[in-house]
Amino acid sequence: MKLFTIRNEKEEFVAVLKKDQKTLIPISALGLSHKDMNQFITDATEDEFSMLKESISLDFLPENVSENCIALSDAAICAPIPKPNQDVICLGINYMAHAEESARYKAEAFGGERSYPIYFSKRVNQAIGTECAISSHSSIVDSLDYEAELSVIIGKNAFQIKKEDAYDYVFGYTIINDVSARNLQTRHKQWYFGKSLDGFLPMGPCITTSDEIISPPNLKICSRVNGELRQNSSTAALIFDIAYVIHELSQGMTLKAGTVIAMGTPAGVGMGFQPPKWLHPGDVVECEIEKIGILKNTIK
Template structure:
């Protein structure tokens, strides 16, 4: 099942996507649902509610938003692809290298990434497979981790490299507004046979810049969930972005940075596609 968060006729709703049709869940009480998808995941009712027979509308009439609006955590894993390690020349981590993005970085699968002029000269892309947690996970084993995965989505871990590496830690360089396009929907775990064998790619203005496979992950999804859950509880709707393969702008020769007017597409096989324009503004 593909689960989205949409805006339609002024309301933000959870919806099931099936081909070119979306089937939204309209709440009984007319109200704004801040994070309808996360709430349904947390209640354990997402599959039942979104699988119900409800009137559909053409996908073209709805705006796809980030499938999650307010997860408690967006945990990202750095240096988690062997080919990315090779291109950067950095040392392979002995344990997952984690950092966080906050909810204000989330933006939709077609939204413009707006960057204030003068804040960065080294704007970079990172194609990533993201995991959505479905059940509370606290100190779980790698083998148990699969039972805590709700589904998968696509992320672009947009990064301001000059800010990232001029600070002692990565928080500022990873947390500009709209630095985490997410979507276009969540594909439930039962529809992804092997998340460690998916093609993953990125294009800038139509030119392929990343072309790899999740087989290149150093720390697998189960191992990563287990590691993170030792130190912090993972809650339904939390997101883990599992790292990026080679081909980022920082690792190219010569280096390539995003600029005003560029369009970045990030795609994961069987999951979906992000297409985000870049705007540098005053």
């Protein structure tokens, strides 16, 4: 299933996409009372999942349901989790080719090995959805960059999980653009500030539930800036895969339901070009991952 958070004049609500890929059904129209995506992830039952799957496959819905449906083309789409309950957990330099371009940019020697993952967190007050504008923060940022990333949504509390059981804890997948201020990132010798400015977490357009994607995911991932292909890879190229990451992190911390883990970005980010190709107001960035969709944002 593809789950969206939609906004109307009064509120934000969760909706599920019909198999026609054109029509959204608010879950409230199907009798579900989960107020937002965080609550749905935490509390939805297997029976409710089964009911949603059945509903999205129907050619004809009951009148009281169909009258509440929304055309996807008309919907105001928010980030699927507008306000994550915790900071996003991110992996740095988790594709080998990106490790090489990062070392080049920083004029460092690259040894060709990654023995352990690099983890950091990305603060988010409000994730922004597809078609929303990304603030350039031009008063403090002179080297704005993009990073298309597959993100994993944890579906139930995970603590001390075996690697072979890791995918049992995955609710689904979404896309984030790990927007980064490279000058701040370099100046502060760490990544938290330069990746956590307001509006630096575009997410979406939806969550594709884990039953729709084979584990481990082998999905095409790319990004475009003003139509120019920049990143073009596959999630099969991850150095440390999802099962490894969930297993390792859960040995010492509880990954709560709704936790977002961003798995890192492939080569082709702005800093990887010579000279670098930074983002500027008016630029349109598209991050695309197979079976999830396109996350599209304009820099302002």
